[in-house]
Amino acid sequence: MSNALEIVKAEIESVKLDFNALLTDKSITFDREYGFAIQVLSGNDHALTTAIGNKVSLLASIKNIAAIGISLNPAKKQAYLVPRKGGICLDISYMGLMDLAMDTGSVLWAQCAVVHAADGFTLLGLDKPPEHRFNQFSSERGEIIGVYVVVKTRDGDYLTHTMPIGKVYDIRDRSDAWKAFCAKKIKSTPWATDAEEMIKKTCIKQAYKMWPKTERLEKAIHYLNTDGGEGLDFGSQNGRAEPVPKVDPRPFIDALLKIEKDSEALEYYRANVRAFHDDKAGHDLFKSATMAHRTKLQEKESQKKKYIEDVDFKEVPQEPEVAA
Numbered sequence: 001m002s003n004a005l006e007i008v009k010a011e012i013e014s015v016k017l018d019f020n021a022l023l024t025d026k027s028i029t030f031d032r033e034y035g036f037a038i039q040v041l042s043g044n045d046h047a048l049t050t051a052i053g054n055k056v057s058l059l060a061s062i063k064n065i066a067a068i069g070i071s072l073n074p075a076k077k078q079a080y081l082v083p084r085k086g087g088i089c090l091d092i093s094y095m096g097l098m099d100l101a102m103d104t105g106s107v108l109w110a111q112c113a114v115v116h117a118a119d120g121f122t123l124l125g126l127d128k129p130p131e132h133r134f135n136q137f138s139s140e141r142g143e144i145i146g147v148y149v150v151v152k153t154r155d156g157d158y159l160t161h162t163m164p165i166g167k168v169y170d171i172r173d174r175s176d177a178w179k180a181f182c183a184k185k186i187k188s189t190p191w192a193t194d195a196e197e198m199i200k201k202t203c204i205k206q207a208y209k210m211w212p213k214t215e216r217l218e219k220a221i222h223y224l225n226t227d228g229g230e231g232l233d234f235g236s237q238n239g240r241a242e243p244v245p246k247v248d249p250r251p252f253i254d255a256l257l258k259i260e261k262d263s264e265a266l267e268y269y270r271a272n273v274r275a276f277h278d279d280k281a282g283h284d285l286f287k288s289a290t291m292a293h294r295t296k297l298q299e300k301e302s303q304k305k306k307y308i309e310d311v312d313f314k315e316v317p318q319e320p321e322v323a324a
Contacts (some may be wrong), residue, residue, distance in 0.1 A: 004052050005042055006222050011051075012037060015059050018066075024216055025069030025103070033065050036072035040081050050083035057087030060227065064090045068220045070100065089227065092220050094200035097208070098149075104214035107151040107159075112200045117142030127292040131156050132290040151211060155243040155295070157204070161207035168202050210285070212254055246279040253289045263316070264289065 009280035019030045041048045051058040061081055065072065070079045070092055078096030078223055081088055098110040113122045113132060118141045120133035129150045134141060148162040172178050172191050182188040191198050205221055252272055259265045269290045 002203065004048055005038070007049050008041055008048065008058070009038060011055050011059060011075060012062055015062055018063055020066070022063055022066040023069075024067060028066065028069060028071055029123045030066075032039065033062070033072055036074070037062060037081060039074075040072065040277070044083075046079060047081065047083045047088065050086070051088050054087040057089070061088050061321045063064075063091040064223060064227075065177060067104070068092070068100070068223065069216050070096050070220065084188075090223065091190070092224055093196055094204055097201065097217070098203050100220055101151065101214070101238065104216050106208075106212045106214045106217055107153055109152040110149065111151075112147070112149040112204055114144045114196055115146040117145050117147065121146070121148075123148075123160065125295065126160050126288070127296045130160055134240055144199065145201050149200075149203050149207045151207070153257065155257055159207070159210060161203060161210070164202050165199070166246070168199050172198070172200055205290065210250065210253065210289070213250055220314065236243055247275055249276070249282045249289070251286045252286055256286075256290060256293055259293070260297070262294050262301060265294050265297055 002003060016030050016034075017031075041051055047157050058081075065079070068090075070090075072079055072081065076095075076099070077093055077281060078099055079093065080091045082091045083089075084091075095114055099110060100105045101110055110128075115132065116134065118134070118138070120131070122131040124130060130148060132148075139255075146162060146164045147168060150158060150160045152158055175191070177186070178190040178191050180186045181192055201224070208217060208221065211217075252275065256268055259268055268288070273283065273286065276286055
């Protein structure tokens with residue numbers, strides 16, 4: 001295999017100029033990613049053989065590292081080179097997707113976790129982080145019943161997205177990769193080998209639609225659903241098309257979340273909802289975000305009012321006159 005490894009080294013070296021031209025994150029360097037890639041391929045005979053047999057897929061994956069701005073650094077656990085569908089794919093982990101969201105400024109902080117039957121889980125509102133209580137050392141947490149991702153935006157707001165496991169599996173069952181695996185046309189799929197990872201990724205892929213848009217994150221998710229071989233299809237359910245917004249609600253929601261008074265939020269909603277007059281999907285997303293944000297503002301205003309009422313506004317006594 002030493003000859004094969006030398007061939008692969010030369011092939012990867014040949015795209016150094018392309019890699020540097022595509023680079024979106026200057027903290028990533030070709031030399032380091034080259035070293036990580038060789039480390040992976042030299043330690044996996046199947047991956048090395050696949051890379052030799054399909055050099056185009058290998059080089060495309062290397063260039064996508066630069067274009068997306070993700071690292072193969074094993075310490076970060078963001079991305080991996082894996083043999084899939086007769087080629088080498090850049091597999092981006094759910095941690096990689098969250099890191100991209102934070103690194104690109106889409107969100108300040110993110111957390112994604114599965115919920116088991118024996119866990120305690122309470123959703124406190126879409127604009128608040130949930131309460132998730134469990135013993136992480138227990139072997140009796142039960143089956144996975146759902147998944148959630150919560151992020152903190154640049155404005156300090158929280159956005160929480162939850163999915164029951166049935167909905168996740170509905171999406172899985174529509175994916176080309178899962179269908180091929182069930183039909184025994186392929187021997188493996190991430191849904192079979194890394195189920196929990198895929199459950200989390202599915203939740204993040206749905207949730208990110210409501211996060212501030214960043215090009216690198218969108219590239220990563222598009223890549224995973226196409227060349228990455230995961231084949232997640234969010235476009236249909238039970239044979240029918242899911243409603244897709246005709247008007248992108250995210251710019252409206254981004255502006256809404258910057259409003260700090262409930263009355264102004266309501267006025268903003270009334271002034272802009274007409275943009276979705278023939279777009280039920282967009283209207284529903286905009287309405288839900290408005291309701292969640294107004295609830296948060298009303299709570300803040302109520303707390304402020306209570307504080308003012310509790311303050312004792314007794315008249316400050318006059319200073320006694322000093323005798324001449």
